[in-house]
Amino acid sequence: MPLFEVETDSHIIITWASDSDEASGVVSVAYPHDTVLRLTKRPRDTWVISKSALGLSGKTDPCNTARDCLSKSGGDKVHAIRLYMHETGSDLEQAQRAIESNMVMGW
Template sequence: MALYEIETSAHIMISEADTEEAAREVAREHYPEEDVLRVARRPRDVWVISKGLLGIRGAAAPDTNARECLARAAGDKLHAIRLYMLDTGTDLHEAQRAIETNMSLGW
């Protein structure tokens, strides 16, 4: 199986699939209300996100508050950021960092 990057109107997914059409089906199955904008076969069998690019310094541990907000927001990053701000009282920058860090850790 190949690794595919599937972009919809609101999400970017990484999924294993046998064909491009099978990758599109993954997006339609999980997010039927969204349009598939792009499907690209990854040249390697791993997906790498630079922690430095995300602003993560040192070892990052999962934040249970951020993960709970992501779960309550059904993975919607902007909604999760708002929930995190409400729950913890942090500012926008810190809430965004916490949510994005936890998304990169495999929420």
């Protein structure tokens, strides 16, 4: 099954799909308010993201609390950051780093 990169007005989604219609369907289910801007069938069956290009260094283990906050917020980063601050007592910078790094790791 091919790997597709789907860019919307708010997200970049990497998904397995049998064709471009199915890949677009993934977006409509996961992010019904997003509009697909670009859909590309990837030439290979893997996707690599450089952590250094994203500004991540050191330990990057997934954080269950951050992932729970992302899930509760429906992927809304700002709301997830607020939830994380409330649940952990972290300051804004710590919460933003935790949420964004977990978003990058595919919560």
